[in-house]
Amino acid sequence: MVSSFAKLALRLRHFVPFLGASAMFALVPTGAVAADDPAMFESVRQADLRVATIGWRLASANVALCDRLEAGTGLQLHTLDQFDGGSREDARVHFTFATPVAIEGVVAGSPAEIAGLKADDSLVRVGSVDIAALPGKPMTTDRLVAAQLAIAALPVDAPIAVEVLRGGAPVRVTLQPIPVCKSRFEMRIARDWGASADGTMVQIGSRFVEEYRDEWLAAVMAHEFSHNILRHREKLEARGVNFGMLSGFGKNVKYFRQTELQADLLGVYLMANANYPVRAAIDFWKVFGPSKAGGILRSRSHPSWRDRVSTLEAEIAKIETISARPIVPAVLTDRAVPLDGNWERLIVRQR
Ligand SMILES: [Zn+2]
Structure with a gap:
């Protein structure tokens, strides 16, 4: 223990x-x-x-x-x-x-x-x-x-x-x-709920490790890993976004939301390819979202956790029709494309 x-x-x-x-x-x-x-x-x-x-x-x-x-x-x-x-x-x-x-x-x-x-x-x-x-x-x-x-x-x-x-x-x-x-993976010992990716490294806070089962850690880490695979850090920098206090304001919002949704979408494929149960991503959000999404997610720059769940639901339904592994998903082609801020086309809203 x-x-x-x-x-x-x-x-x-x-x-x-x-x-x-x-x-x-x-x-x-x-x-x-x-x-x-x-x-x-x-x-x-x-x-x-x-x-x-x-x-x-x-x-x-x-x-x-x-x-x-x-x-x-x-x-x-x-x-x-x-x-x-x-x-x-x-x-x-x-x-x-x-x-x-x-x-x-x-x-x-x-x-x-x-x-x-x-x-x-x-x-x-x-x-x-x-x-x-x-x-x-x-x-x-x-x-x-x-x-x-x-x-x-x-x-x-x-x-x-x-x-x-x-x-x-x-x-x-x-x-x-x-x-x-190519990636490093690290646990950061801290009391807050935080996970991050800096382009070369995925870092997850110790509270996740302490309190959540492996499949849920995999969901969080796959999301962060997706940011690195999709080069989000350098693409956000290319758009001149503000990573600090202003990330939830102005033009920053659309670019952050686009990267968040892309990472959600790729993350479930990373899980599927690694033979993790993909629905663990939804189980995680349903527990984490209501009480803690304000901490890990800046509420303005990130889509609501409910919309993220419905977006994941739709993508997982597609994954469940495919038995071959690895799956190389369409969202991966976004790696070669500069961010356009069009996050609305990615989201599947809760009905
Ligand atoms: Zn993220």
């Missing part, structure tokens, strides 16, 4: 928020209680691995829909840097860090597991990537992100020689990656 992350967020001093410099994301609240509880380390590990596993399933099953691929390994990494001074020694001992970047977990059935890599193996070298040479500094995830990007940039299907330290002893394996859609 994942322990209460709402409480955890207050207790976690060691967990530096990902992309903390970005105004898009709230900072993790810091409290006075040292994070030295092994059960808490394990609950974070378990939650991170759930997110990694769902991300892996979406990224590996939708290769036909992605034009940017990476070497998929199924490695879930963490770095000693991200723990603060008060808990770094506890983390080093608990996770047996022998190098700055270690395996937090491996996705079941992934190339990493098949290669025999294990949680708490400390990375020495991954292909041409010398882990000790990666730049990093305390209280940041710089080295983690550098490791992820360097590994992802290896050839998508060439065998990778991996050297780790396990219990202090060197272990060398060969990992055969598979091509997957």
